[in-house]
Amino acid sequence: MADIRPFCMPKWGIEMTEGVLAEWQVAQGDAFKRGQTLCLIETAKITNEVEAEYDAVVRRVLVPAGGEAQPVGALLAVFAEAGASEDEIDAFVANFRPADTAVAAKAGAPTSTPSPSPAPAHAEPAKIVTNRPISPEALKLAELEGADLATIEGSGRDGRITYQDVQQALRPEARPALRGTALLPDEAPRGSAVFASPLARRLAALHGVDLAGVRGTGARGRISKGDVLALIPAPAAVNAAAPFVPVDNRPQVVPFDGVRKVVARRLTEAKQQIPHFYLRVSAAADALVALRKTANLVLGAKASINDYLVKASALALVRHPEVNVQVHGEAIHRFPHADIAIAVASPKGLVTPIVRQADRLRIDQLATETRRLIDKAQAGRLSMEDMDGGTFSISNLGMMGVEEFDAIINPPQAAILAVGAVTRQPVELPGGDLAFESRIALTLSVDHRAIDGAAGAQFLATLKGLIEDPEQLFA
Numbered sequence: 001m002a003d004i005r006p007f008c009m010p011k012w013g014i015e016m017t018e019g020v021l022a023e024w025q026v027a028q029g030d031a032f033k034r035g036q037t038l039c040l041i042e043t044a045k046i047t048n049e050v051e052a053e054y055d056a057v058v059r060r061v062l063v064p065a066g067g068e069a070q071p072v073g074a075l076l077a078v079f080a081e082a083g084a085s086e087d088e089i090d091a092f093v094a095n096f097r098p099a100d101t102a103v104a105a106k107a108g109a110p111t112s113t114p115s116p117s118p119a120p121a122h123a124e125p126a127k128i129v130t131n132r133p134i135s136p137e138a139l140k141l142a143e144l145e146g147a148d149l150a151t152i153e154g155s156g157r158d159g160r161i162t163y164q165d166v167q168q169a170l171r172p173e174a175r176p177a178l179r180g181t182a183l184l185p186d187e188a189p190r191g192s193a194v195f196a197s198p199l200a201r202r203l204a205a206l207h208g209v210d211l212a213g214v215r216g217t218g219a220r221g222r223i224s225k226g227d228v229l230a231l232i233p234a235p236a237a238v239n240a241a242a243p244f245v246p247v248d249n250r251p252q253v254v255p256f257d258g259v260r261k262v263v264a265r266r267l268t269e270a271k272q273q274i275p276h277f278y279l280r281v282s283a284a285a286d287a288l289v290a291l292r293k294t295a296n297l298v299l300g301a302k303a304s305i306n307d308y309l310v311k312a313s314a315l316a317l318v319r320h321p322e323v324n325v326q327v328h329g330e331a332i333h334r335f336p337h338a339d340i341a342i343a344v345a346s347p348k349g350l351v352t353p354i355v356r357q358a359d360r361l362r363i364d365q366l367a368t369e370t371r372r373l374i375d376k377a378q379a380g381r382l383s384m385e386d387m388d389g390g391t392f393s394i395s396n397l398g399m400m401g402v403e404e405f406d407a408i409i410n411p412p413q414a415a416i417l418a419v420g421a422v423t424r425q426p427v428e429l430p431g432g433d434l435a436f437e438s439r440i441a442l443t444l445s446v447d448h449r450a451i452d453g454a455a456g457a458q459f460l461a462t463l464k465g466l467i468e469d470p471e472q473l474f475a
Helices: 088-097 138-145 163-170 196-205 227-231 258-273 285-297 305-319 363-378 453-468 470-474
Strands: 004-010 018-024 037-042 047-051 056-061 073-082 276-284 325-328 331-334 340-341 343-347 347-352 392-396 415-428 432-446
Touching: 004 088, 073 305, 138 163, 196 227, 276 453, 285 305, 285 340, 285 363, 285 432, 285 453, 285 470, 305 340, 305 363, 305 392, 305 415, 305 453, 305 470, 340 363, 343 363, 415 453, 432 453, 453 470
Parallel strands: 340 392, 392 415
Antiparallel strands: 004 073, 018 037, 037 047, 056 073, 276 432, 325 331, 343 347, 415 432
16 A cells, blocks of 8 residues: 555644644645655744655645635645555545644654655664753754754753754855945946046936036036036926825735734634733833943843843742733633743734743843844744743833833733833922933733732732832842
8 A cells, every 4th residue: 555644734832723824835746855845834923834754745735825724633735655546545535534633743744554664775874962952853853964963052942952943054054146336327437438426426327317418517527416416307396276186095905814814813812802901000210221221231231121121020920929820711820930921023923932930030141032032033933932831921112102002911821011111201309399200101901810900909019119129130
């Protein structure tokens, strides 16, 4: 019997239930090799490249690209040897039953009764002995391809080297094709008969003026800016009495992509199913701003105000564990440490990578970790491990000038902190005089199923105290 294998919707992370097949890199009837990219699969906020784990032929494509979301374990395609008959493929599809997806599945993994794969023809790969944290699949790939682990930076938790890290390290370095300096259309090389200033040449190129017949008024006949401007016709005067004529203003219809569909659905469900309520406070920020400048010099770090807010929130969550929770059905999960998700704008939209155990990190360590996650997010390289879980979220729009806003809770978390801009506000001093101080607006969105108003208020009071007395962040 021919070796026939299913290609199913993989499962990345505990909370993944479905994905969207965004793009096929192979077509029905194509033969592919091990390591070749088969398709792109979009999950909530990230897009993953799925690579082949063996050589085969795409015998049947069952789910087209760009269609509806498919549940984990759904049959997407059938891979087989070229000699497999169409009747065997039809029978395989008709008898296929999705496997148990409780444990993360590998795309293209064989069914429980596959035919044995032929033994590889190449020599046994050299064993790699290392004390660095690395996944078993990543170690196998490194041994097979002879990768140097010393040059690979792990992107997993606690620096663990993942399968994707080894894949990225094995890819050839992209090199730009340098073609020299581009010349403007009328910029003649040195020694040309046209003698003009650089600005005159640029104006001529912009307005389509041929400098060959222009008589220059500058020194030794040099063509100046004024000579070119004199040849450019003045714009026609606007007739104020002319009637207003509407132009075509029909919209450009842009359908949601796969990621936006998932985000829209999850936000709608969160707003409809979670009973939100909001608590608002403001905190004096002058002491924090001043301490940050000094501390960054001492620590040699570039910690932002947001890094200090993450640290303060983490310490407040540890002191108020009733807020540091997740909601799963009718159960509340409390955590001893704060895994804080930070909202980051990325090419895929808003993503929320997680700073693990932020309460245990020093400010300089925390700044390094947030910078790493932000860089990965903006490069579109966040993994599921970077975004899975979290006990609390922070969304900061203050750097964009937003003074105050309400954020939507990111389930299964039970609270999210919205941070506004630092603004100068008048305050009355004890003697009655008026002065100005910097204040920052904080809004806590709370899931009333798990957190009571008093608990949320106590958390905010502790957070405010840490912001206004920031030396506690170093205690």
